[in-house]
Amino acid sequence: MSNEAVIQPGVVVHEAHEHVGGHHHRETFITKYIFSQDHKMIAKQFLITGMVWAFIGGLMSVLFRIQLGYPEATLPWLEDIFGHWARGGKISPEFYYALGTMHGTILIFFVLTAGLSGTFANFLIPFQVGARDMASPFMNMLSYWFFVLASIVMMSSLFVQTGPAAGGWTVYPPLSALGDASIGSKTGMDLWLISMALFVVSQLLGGLNYVSTILNMRTRGMTMTRLPLTIWGLFFTAILGLLSFPVLLSGFILLLFDRHLGTSFYLSDIVIAGKILPNEGGSAILYQHLFWFLGHPEVYIIILPTMGIVSEVMSINARKPIFGYMAMVASLFAIAVLSFLVWAHHMFVTGMNPFLGSVFVLLTLLIAVPSSIKVFNWLTTLWRGNIRFTVGMLFSIGFVSTFISGGLTGIWVGNSTIDIHVHDTYFNIAHFHIVMGVSAFMGMFAGVYHWFPKMYGRYMNNTLGYIHFWITLVCAYVIFWPMHYEGLAGMPRRYYSYENWESFKQFVELNRVISFAAILSFLVQLLFIFNFFYSIFKGRKVTTKNPWNANTLEWTTPIRPGHGNWPGEIPEVHRWPYDYGKDGVDFIPQTEPVTKDESKH
Amino acid sequence: MSTHIPAGYKWWAGGKSPYNVSYGKLMMWIFLLSDTFTFGALLISYGTIRVSHNYWPDPNHVFNTFPLMGDANLPLAFVSLMTFILIMSSVTMVLAVHEGHKRNKKGVAKWLLWTILGGFLFLGCQAWEWTHLITHTHPVLIDGQIQEIGATIKQNHFGPIVPGLFHNGHQVTLPGPVGFGNSFFGITGFHGFHVSIGVFLNILMYIWTVNGRFARLGHYEMVEKIGLYWHFVDLVWVFVFLCFYLI
Numbered sequence: 001m002s003n004e005a006v007i008q009p010g011v012v013v014h015e016a017h018e019h020v021g022g023h024h025h026r027e028t029f030i031t032k033y034i035f036s037q038d039h040k041m042i043a044k045q046f047l048i049t050g051m052v053w054a055f056i057g058g059l060m061s062v063l064f065r066i067q068l069g070y071p072e073a074t075l076p077w078l079e080d081i082f083g084h085w086a087r088g089g090k091i092s093p094e095f096y097y098a099l100g101t102m103h104g105t106i107l108i109f110f111v112l113t114a115g116l117s118g119t120f121a122n123f124l125i126p127f128q129v130g131a132r133d134m135a136s137p138f139m140n141m142l143s144y145w146f147f148v149l150a151s152i153v154m155m156s157s158l159f160v161q162t163g164p165a166a167g168g169w170t171v172y173p174p175l176s177a178l179g180d181a182s183i184g185s186k187t188g189m190d191l192w193l194i195s196m197a198l199f200v201v202s203q204l205l206g207g208l209n210y211v212s213t214i215l216n217m218r219t220r221g222m223t224m225t226r227l228p229l230t231i232w233g234l235f236f237t238a239i240l241g242l243l244s245f246p247v248l249l250s251g252f253i254l255l256l257f258d259r260h261l262g263t264s265f266y267l268s269d270i271v272i273a274g275k276i277l278p279n280e281g282g283s284a285i286l287y288q289h290l291f292w293f294l295g296h297p298e299v300y301i302i303i304l305p306t307m308g309i310v311s312e313v314m315s316i317n318a319r320k321p322i323f324g325y326m327a328m329v330a331s332l333f334a335i336a337v338l339s340f341l342v343w344a345h346h347m348f349v350t351g352m353n354p355f356l357g358s359v360f361v362l363l364t365l366l367i368a369v370p371s372s373i374k375v376f377n378w379l380t381t382l383w384r385g386n387i388r389f390t391v392g393m394l395f396s397i398g399f400v401s402t403f404i405s406g407g408l409t410g411i412w413v414g415n416s417t418i419d420i421h422v423h424d425t426y427f428n429i430a431h432f433h434i435v436m437g438v439s440a441f442m443g444m445f446a447g448v449y450h451w452f453p454k455m456y457g458r459y460m461n462n463t464l465g466y467i468h469f470w471i472t473l474v475c476a477y478v479i480f481w482p483m484h485y486e487g488l489a490g491m492p493r494r495y496y497s498y499e500n501w502e503s504f505k506q507f508v509e510l511n512r513v514i515s516f517a518a519i520l521s522f523l524v525q526l527l528f529i530f531n532f533f534y535s536i537f538k539g540r541k542v543t544t545k546n547p548w549n550a551n552t553l554e555w556t557t558p559i560r561p562g563h564g565n566w567p568g569e570i571p572e573v574h575r576w577p578y579d580y581g582k583d584g585v586d587f588i589p590q591t592e593p594v595t596k597d598e599s600k601h
Numbered sequence: 602m603s604t605h606i607p608a609g610y611k612w613w614a615g616g617k618s619p620y621n622v623s624y625g626k627l628m629m630w631i632f633l634l635s636d637t638f639t640f641g642a643l644l645i646s647y648g649t650i651r652v653s654h655n656y657w658p659d660p661n662h663v664f665n666t667f668p669l670m671g672d673a674n675l676p677l678a679f680v681s682l683m684t685f686i687l688i689m690s691s692v693t694m695v696l697a698v699h700e701g702h703k704r705n706k707k708g709v710a711k712w713l714l715w716t717i718l719g720g721f722l723f724l725g726c727q728a729w730e731w732t733h734l735i736t737h738t739h740p741v742l743i744d745g746q747i748q749e750i751g752a753t754i755k756q757n758h759f760g761p762i763v764p765g766l767f768h769n770g771h772q773v774t775l776p777g778p779v780g781f782g783n784s785f786f787g788i789t790g791f792h793g794f795h796v797s798i799g800v801f802l803n804i805l806m807y808i809w810t811v812n813g814r815f816a817r818l819g820h821y822e823m824v825e826k827i828g829l830y831w832h833f834v835d836l837v838w839v840f841v842f843l844c845f846y847l848i
Contacts, residue, residue: 135624217624219615220616222615247642253643254643264779265780281653283650283653290646572616
């Protein structure tokens with residue numbers, strides 16, 4: 001089906017959108033800004049919703065870091081805001097567990113899955129494959145609004161009397177299945193499950209669109225191997241989501257049955273408050289298998305888009321072709337396949353057969369191979385490049401740094417023998433926060449700073465950007481590096497207070513440093529949010545179509561493209577997107593035909 | 602669409618669909634792949650719970666009734682009829698799609714109607730089967746007491762028999778594994794939910810066919826896409842049939 005057929009006739013072809021605010025066709029405020037079917041607007045909606053969630057999720061981590069860093073402090077203002085959840089100015093244990101649970105849920109699903117893929121898949125796929133819009137703009141809009149519905153339900157769970165879900169973001173049964181087990185397993189848990197079911201629908205609608213747009217809607221000449229690595233990253237991300245989220249949904253359906261229909265899928269032999277429950281024959285481990293069958297691909301759903309973004313931003317700003325394009329694609333593919341075969345490495349301490357454990361160790365360590373290939377390719381892309389230290393580039397380099405530091409500890413915890421020792425300690429917290437949390441944020445920031453001119457026709461402020469980068473990077477290491485030592489010393493995660501353990505008293509000061517850095521890094525994110533919104537309205541204007549001298553197709557569109565992206569014909573593609581510094585030419589856009597005397601790559 | 606494709610034609614060169622399908626059909630295929638994982642997860646969960654039990658009810662004993670046949674022992678007869686109905690509805694769906702290719706509005710409408718009927722019949726059969734299981738009570742020995750219970754999602758009477766113990770002329774059994782009712786009602790219910798959606802979509806297709814929407818569009822591809830979904834739901838039933846009734 002032709003690309004022209006996917007958008008409303010008459011909207012695209014006849015108008016050049018160089019001028020601002022000159023939309024003559026019938027676009028009301030509602031169809032343009034709220035129920036928009038334009039991939040660019042949907043991307044911005046995802047981004048800003050994601051930022052709201054990141055603010056809330058980040059604030060939660062500040063609150064529980066206050067408890068961890070300053071356990072004796074009494075802060076009356078906490079009681080003013082949170083009432084009985086912080087009686088006497090101290091965060092209550094129930095509140096603490098709820099904060100940790102919601103911090104994980106929000107950051108992993110609502111920020112780094114929906115906020116990240118939702119933004120960049122929507123924004124970049126039609127632009128970079130050369131399409132007028134997504135395959136189905138209507139489904140795309142639905143995807144966003146299902147995300148909003150999920151958000152509303154999750155948000156409302158924060159305000160119910162018994163509080164939100166509080167059994168950890170993995171919501172393991174039996175704790176999560178039994179309302180009598182804790183107050184965090186009552187209404188909040190139901191809302192959590194409903195919200196996540198809606199979230200899965202949103203992911204499904206989005207993912208179907210991303211995959212079919214990339215396969216079906218590429219412009220003439222855009223072979224798969226001429227796709228920018230951003231698109232490859234987003235492509236594998238969408239496939240992972242399509243194959244793993246349904247399994248999570250199944251797991252949640254069974255959990256809902258256990259909660260409300262009296263079934264025993266996950267429950268057996270339970271005594272609660274002196275009462276023997278009738279449930280028998282189920283298995284809590286079954287839930288863990290279903291959960292981690294999504295849970296592990298999920299970390300790649302988070303990291304693959306940023307790998308693509310970083311590759312793209314890095315190549316542009318090193319003015320060099322990405323090193324080993326095909327190796328990059330192949331390693332993305334290898335990571336995507338392996339990600340489905342390693343889930344049980346989250347379950348080494350569930351009493352699984354050690355032989356089975358060793359199989360999962362082997363498969364887990366295999367992921368180190370494609371990951372290292374990628375790291376070496378990024379480093380060799382930087383090697384002897386003409387590096388332009390834009391803010392986006394700094395964040396890309398920061399990504400490689402944190403990905404290496406976090407990835408190396410992945411080899412530790414991927415080994416069951418070491419994992420059994422450090423399982424559920426701060427070592428693990430440090431590992432996954434650096435490799436998946438901080439790295440994904442680095443990649444996301446790189447993308448936001450880099451494509452902001454395309455999104456809003458203005459630049460973000462550089463000085464604020466540099467401050468944002470350096471404080472974020474330093475704080476990230478100050479927060480998570482010491483956690484490795486705490487974890488190796490056996491300090492367990494998720495505990496409300498460590499005051500009663502003689503062995504952890506040595507970490508009182510260290511915890512204070514970590515909390516201080518956490519609060520500082522949260523404040524500097526506010527600077528980013530300020531920069532973002534300020535620049536939308538007051539930022540320096542973009543004056544050329546291609547401000548970064550980049551090769552990909554989005555920079556051939558007008559500065560402020562209308563719905564349909566290109567005013568005239570969609571350009572044809574003649575080459576791969578990484579011809580930087582070729583034959584002494586700084587850059588050659590993909591739309592340039594290959595000349596006779598050009599050297600081959 | 603031209604049927605002649607020259608040799609050396611570059612499917613992946615961009616500007617066209619590499620699989621020669623519209624994005625809508627591609628999406629449906631990918632969605633079905635995705636939904637396979639939903640059902641796969643449910644059936645595997647069922648399997649793991651079942652193999653962890655020493656005792657599991659014999660389907661030939663559980664599913665041995667037929668409407669209006671009283672207590673006649675007819676193992677799997679009724680479910681065979683259900684399966685036959687659903688498979689026949691797939692055949693009529695194929696015929697509807699076939700008529701769609703010929704742009705024969707009347708033919709499409711006719712075969713869609715048969716498909717809808719098949720869907721309703723299947724759902725009706727399922728409703729009867731569930732009702733029968735739930736309302737038909739048997740004596741079960743629970744905590745030393747004989748109770749009359751039906752088979753629900755929570756409990757059932759398909760446990761091992763208590764030798765020599767009869768209640769009103771009926772053999773008394775122990776309670777069956779709760780996992781049986783959990784999985785049976787959970788998974789056949791989830792499948793029935795899929796069938797219901799399919800019936801709803803087929804009705805929508807029927808309305809759009811009759812009011813000439815597809816005739817105006819010039820093609821019946823939407824019917825084809827819903828057809829893919831319908832066949833998929835059928836295929837899933839085959840697996841459900843296998844897992845719950847045959848083994």
